[in-house]
Amino acid sequence: MQLLLGIQQLMASHTLISSSSLRITNSMPIKCVPSSFTPTKAFSFLSLSLSTTTTTIPTKSFQVRSVAAPTESVAGFDDMVSGTQRKYYMLGGKGGVGKTSCAASLAVKFANNGHPTLVVSTDPAHSLSDSFAQDLTGGQLVPVEGPDYPLFALEINPEKAREEFRNATKKNGGTGVKDFMDGMGLGMIVEQLGELKLGELLDTPPPGLDEAIAISKVMQFLESQEYSMFTRIVFDTAPTGHTLRLLSLPDFLDASIGKILKLRQKIASATSAIKSVFGQEETQQAAADKLEKLRERMIKVRELFRDTDATEFVIVTIPTVMAVSESSRLSASLKKENVPVKRLIVNQILPPSASDCKFCAMKRKDQMRALDMIQNDPELASLTMIQAPLVDVEIRGVPALKFLGDIIWK
Numbered sequence: 001m002q003l004l005l006g007i008q009q010l011m012a013s014h015t016l017i018s019s020s021s022l023r024i025t026n027s028m029p030i031k032c033v034p035s036s037f038t039p040t041k042a043f044s045f046l047s048l049s050l051s052t053t054t055t056t057i058p059t060k061s062f063q064v065r066s067v068a069a070p071t072e073s074v075a076g077f078d079d080m081v082s083g084t085q086r087k088y089y090m091l092g093g094k095g096g097v098g099k100t101s102c103a104a105s106l107a108v109k110f111a112n113n114g115h116p117t118l119v120v121s122t123d124p125a126h127s128l129s130d131s132f133a134q135d136l137t138g139g140q141l142v143p144v145e146g147p148d149y150p151l152f153a154l155e156i157n158p159e160k161a162r163e164e165f166r167n168a169t170k171k172n173g174g175t176g177v178k179d180f181m182d183g184m185g186l187g188m189i190v191e192q193l194g195e196l197k198l199g200e201l202l203d204t205p206p207p208g209l210d211e212a213i214a215i216s217k218v219m220q221f222l223e224s225q226e227y228s229m230f231t232r233i234v235f236d237t238a239p240t241g242h243t244l245r246l247l248s249l250p251d252f253l254d255a256s257i258g259k260i261l262k263l264r265q266k267i268a269s270a271t272s273a274i275k276s277v278f279g280q281e282e283t284q285q286a287a288a289d290k291l292e293k294l295r296e297r298m299i300k301v302r303e304l305f306r307d308t309d310a311t312e313f314v315i316v317t318i319p320t321v322m323a324v325s326e327s328s329r330l331s332a333s334l335k336k337e338n339v340p341v342k343r344l345i346v347n348q349i350l351p352p353s354a355s356d357c358k359f360c361a362m363k364r365k366d367q368m369r370a371l372d373m374i375q376n377d378p379e380l381a382s383l384t385m386i387q388a389p390l391v392d393v394e395i396r397g398v399p400a401l402k403f404l405g406d407i408i409w410k
Ligand SMILES: Nc1ncnc2c1ncn2[C@@H]1O[C@H](COP(=O)(O)OP(=O)(O)OP(=O)(O)O)[C@@H](O)[C@H]1O
Pocket: 094, 095, 096, 097, 098, 099, 100, 101, 102, 123, 125, 127, 239, 347, 348, 349, 388, 389, 390, 391, 392, 393, 394, 395, 396
């Protein structure tokens, strides 16, 4: 009820804050919060003021300007929604900025516009269930209730996926092989395998590995008929650090697995007779096939990331210096890796207020500084900036996500 109230109130103010090109000024006649407030109360208070004020809003004083100066204009939601060929959207950024909320809102909007949509979480923290306020756990396709057309969610369990990977590679590069090879005087080959650092990778996997394997798992799913219906796939990715490592992983794993497979082929003839005696040949072959499949999928993941026709990476940030700095680094890395990035969502911007209290005035000033920083950042200034307001209640459930989606995706 409270959520609906907040949403209705925000809808009333929607015309004031929804445009990506609107500048938020302090000229609107909205009361500010009393000095003894908590942040949560403060924003409820703001929206309450929005709904109860009877003063005419001086729209003239509400300046319109382009906050970011995109070098090339980026088509809006009409373009994102057009066509039935499959498109992938990956949303990423610093932890807690609103990646899941933005990804879920985009998925709802696609589904409401007629696209059978899949939203996938590769973030080990998994907040899709919380965001949709529905149980979407289990690592399987789960239908999301609410949108007009089919929307399914998939929360990949990176732990489970990594375990499968570990089991497959252990048979080739793990201790079982080492003992076996040592016994045959072929220990130096194992040393060569050691140089590939695959064992190290599996014992202390870098955070991006989970993500890479999770996405590889998604690719595996997507090869199946069951998934062919989806024309839009939205990824809610793990925080920035994971994403950056993920980008370099397909190349690394591709090279490592490639070398392992080559080495394996080299020794295959020398050891096949012995292996057949020990009855291990079949298992080895099965493991090698699994590795080869993983490698093929890694190549597909790498290609997918760079496919400008099918993929777009959307950076989500908040107006703070720290988040903007991180977004700038993320944007630079994505560009370096040739991953298509066009849009930057600046989430949680303070809604307009006529008479800010000290706290709100400071906060607003701080946010404006961060927005200016974006304008002057060589990596971010060229992206199309989408501003999303800080809403007075948590965004949970399909109606709330639809509301947020209508503000962000235009
Ligand atoms: N514009 C907004 N107004 C108000 N609350 C918001 C807004 N955007 C996100 N939130 C809230 O902020 C919290 C974090 O959002 P979300 O889970 O989407 O972030 P995230 O970047 O995916 O986090 P994580 O990195 O932990 O996965 C949630 O409680 C969400 O409801």
